[in-house]
Structures are given as structure tokens and as C-alpha cells.
Amino acid sequence: MQGKMRAAVVLEPGRLEISEVDIPRIGPGEVLIRVRSCGICGTDFSIYTGKYSREYLPLIPGHEFSGEIVEVGEGVENLKPKDHVTADINMSCGMCFYCKRGQKLMCPEFRQLGIHTDGAFAGYVKAPAAQVHKLPSTLSFEVGAFVEPISCAIHAAKAMQVTLGSTVAVIGDGTLGILHTQIAKFQGAAPVILVGKHRERMEKAKILGVDYLVDIATEDPVERVKKLTEGRGADFVIEAVGTPETYELAIAMTRPGGRVAAFGITEADATIRVKPFDFVLGERSMVGSCAGVGNDWPDAIKLLEYGRIEPRPLFSLKVPLEELETALLMGKENRALLKIFVSPDVTKREILSS
Ligand SMILES: [Zn+2]
Ligand SMILES: [Zn+2]
Structure with a gap:
């Protein structure tokens, strides 16, 4: 899909801008996801301040997301447009000593989507199809975006x-x-x-x-x-x-x-x-314990689907992309707040639970 999208780009430590950028181009084995919700995490604040991932700037952060598939790359069979999905953000080489032992978190090439590569504080995000997990239609996009922290x-x-x-x-x-x-x-x-x-x-x-x-x-x-x-x-x-x-x-x-x-x-x-x-x-x-990986993702989705975890009381706010920077600062200052989501579906701040 060609065109422009709005995205939150951390240009340098302490400088975040909402700008028009190209929609990511997908290759074989990848999918393009229209972002519907993306949770804000402490790591995003560390990327914003330059404490973390400074060498990867400029970067679009956002690694706790859910959305709808809009395009699938060559060779992708199991996913189709309109599927509700989230994605395992942990990427590795697949060939080294650690990857061969199923320990991809230790891979020297280890990268996380939204932390080391462009993420989901944007209209669209791309992900390798092999790491995408379908979400049951009974789960809201906020709950879907919360699969990542639960997997951890x-x-x-x-x-x-x-x-x-x-x-x-x-x-x-x-x-x-x-x-x-x-x-x-x-x-x-x-x-x-x-x-x-x-x-x-x-x-x-x-x-x-x-x-x-x-x-x-x-x-x-x-x-x-x-x-x-x-x-x-x-x-x-x-x-x-x-x-x-x-x-x-x-x-x-x-x-x-x-x-x-x-x-x-x-x-x-x-x-x-x-x-x-x-x-x-x-x-x-x-x-x-570093991150949720492999089977931790489908396991997290099942626990949510069958109500074993009820995360919604932990959800505080839903804000538009334009308020990301304010929300990052708010999350640090107002210690009563728990999870804040950025959502393209809202034009002003919405309270999810108090
Ligand atoms: Zn996180
Ligand atoms: Zn590896």
C-alpha cells in the first residue's frame, strides 16, 4: 500500500514530532497492520528521553499494539485483510547458537519492533507474518494491545x-x-x-x-x-x-x-x-525474565479470551496520537495512572477506568 500516514517520531532525545511519513512498504512474508490501539510503556518514555535506543533514532516507538491487517506480502497464507491481530515484537536471526536452541532473546541480532525498529505510534505498522497472532473478535483492541505486557x-x-x-x-x-x-x-x-x-x-x-x-x-x-x-x-x-x-x-x-x-x-x-x-x-x-516470546503470546491471548486475566481495571486513558508526548509526561508525573493507550479512534482524551 502506498501513501502517507501520521506517526510519532522521536527525532532526538526529548524531541518528539507528529509528522507525515510514508506508510511502511512490506516485503515477502510480511503484513501491514492498521494500528487500532497502542499502549504506552516505561520503555517508550526511556526512548523519548534518550535513555534507551538512542542509537536507533529517529524512531517511531510503540510496541504494545493491536490492529487490523490491511495487506499481506507474498507467501503469506494464514492471514488476510480485516483479521484482528497483535504481533510478537521479538525478532532474531534464526541461525545462531541461541536461535537454534529456541533462546531468541539472547540472539546477538535481537531486535524488538517499536524499540529498535519502527513501531506502532503511527497509522500503520509492518510485521513479519510468522510473528503475528490473530485476536478473537470478542477482545477489544485495547485488550489486544495489552497482550504484549501479559506475555512478559x-x-x-x-x-x-x-x-x-x-x-x-x-x-x-x-x-x-x-x-x-x-x-x-x-x-x-x-x-x-x-x-x-x-x-x-x-x-x-x-x-x-x-x-x-x-x-x-x-x-x-x-x-x-x-x-x-x-x-x-x-x-x-x-x-x-x-x-x-x-x-x-x-x-x-x-x-x-x-x-x-x-x-x-x-x-x-x-x-x-x-x-x-x-x-x-x-x-x-x-x-x-526479559520478554514474552514464542508460545507466551498465544498463551496470553487464551488467558484473556477465557477471562482468566481481567486487565481492564488497569486501563486508565485512551488518547489521540497528538497527545502522545503529553501522555508520556503525564504517565511519569501522575502516579495514579496505569495503562494509557494511543488510539486513532479517538479525537480527545477518554477515561477508561478510574
Ligand atoms: Zn513495554
Ligand atoms: Zn540468532
Whole structure:
């Protein structure tokens, strides 16, 4: 398809412009998707400020999206125009040591759509057909755009292998932290504890079924988690903030024999202090989780289709593309806000839930 589209382009750190650009041209094995919704994520803010992906600028960000197929490239058989879809954003070479072992996240050529290549804060986005997943018609485009964050949370949940009746503590009351508590709950964890510091978000998590809230600003989170677990610490702890301090807390509140999931992204050169003693004599373990990949995507779609995850209370606003920059800043300043979507279907800001 030829023509122009509107897109949000980060030209240089701190400079985002809505401009007219060419609609992406697809090649064999690719599809063109008309974007219907794209969620704003912390990573988008980091791209905007230049903390992340600076070497890929100018770039159209946006990696949590859904839309309708408008064109399919040569050789694409399983998808057709009007299909509602989302796409696995993780791209790799397919040929290296890691790719051959099904570990594409470690591929030296690893790229993410909307993070390293042009994404979906635009009228259209292109994606490799092999990575596109159809969405059931019962799911809204916002829910469809939320498959990406859910796939990430599922990836971590699979790595953690939470068992029935075990205690799960999540550090971080952002959208993903709350999502982790929901997944832990339906995995059969009991109790589920959320450690955070933003009152409104914590209250929302409580409504969604978190058993205990621990306010990091007013109480010692390690002491409190130990108190809730007969002095042992939690069986599983998910770090979903990404600071050295919260990583140290995560290890400190894990019981002997327990496991920590490293989920929050720190600065690349951040370090933490670890007592090897806790890992050797305490047989604690730590598992890293970077992104939802492969089967995590269809699994996320099924959990949404059958109502195992109800993400809509985490949806705050829907804004037009022109408001992306405002929304990026708003998301940082107003800590009561959770997920904000950019949608071509609205001309002014819409409140999704409060
Ligand atoms: Zn994201
Ligand atoms: Zn590779």
C-alpha cells in the first residue's frame, strides 16, 4: 500500500514530532497492520528521553499494539485483510547458537519492533507474518494491545514455577507489578503480597484481589513479609521495579529454598550486594525474565479470551496520537495512572477506568 500516514517520531532525545511519513512498504512474508490501539510503556518514555535506543533514532516507538491487517506480502497464507491481530515484537536471526536452541532473546541480532525498529505510534505498522497472532473478535483492541505486557508477565511466571499454596511477593505497583499479582493469584499462590508505594495503585491491586499491601514508605517491607510468613520470607518474590535497592530487598525477603524473579530493568551498569552465603546455605535461586516470546503470546491471548486475566481495571486513558508526548509526561508525573493507550479512534482524551 502506498501513501502517507501520521506517526510519532522521536527525532532526538526529548524531541518528539507528529509528522507525515510514508506508510511502511512490506516485503515477502510480511503484513501491514492498521494500528487500532497502542499502549504506552516505561520503555517508550526511556526512548523519548534518550535513555534507551538512542542509537536507533529517529524512531517511531510503540510496541504494545493491536490492529487490523490491511495487506499481506507474498507467501503469506494464514492471514488476510480485516483479521484482528497483535504481533510478537521479538525478532532474531534464526541461525545462531541461541536461535537454534529456541533462546531468541539472547540472539546477538535481537531486535524488538517499536524499540529498535519502527513501531506502532503511527497509522500503520509492518510485521513479519510468522510473528503475528490473530485476536478473537470478542477482545477489544485495547485488550489486544495489552497482550504484549501479559506475555512478559507470563514468561516470568513460567520461569518461576509457582506452586499451589505458596506465598508470592511482588515488589512494584506499576501495571506489570499488579499484573504479576493477578497471575500469581490464579496460579494458586496464597497469600499474594504487593510491595509498593503509590496509594491509588495499591488500592486498585487490593480490589483486584491482592491479599496484603506493604507500603515501602511507611514500613520495613522485609520485616512485614517475614511477619506474614511465620518469620521465613516469601516462597517466590518478583522484582518489578528495576533498582538495586529493590533487588536487594527482593533477595532479603525470599525464604531459604525460595526463588527470586529478576523482572525490573535496571541501568545497564547497576550492581547489587549479594551474600553468596544466602544462596549456598539457603539454596535460594534467582531467575531472569526479559520478554514474552514464542508460545507466551498465544498463551496470553487464551488467558484473556477465557477471562482468566481481567486487565481492564488497569486501563486508565485512551488518547489521540497528538497527545502522545503529553501522555508520556503525564504517565511519569501522575502516579495514579496505569495503562494509557494511543488510539486513532479517538479525537480527545477518554477515561477508561478510574
Ligand atoms: Zn513495554
Ligand atoms: Zn540468532
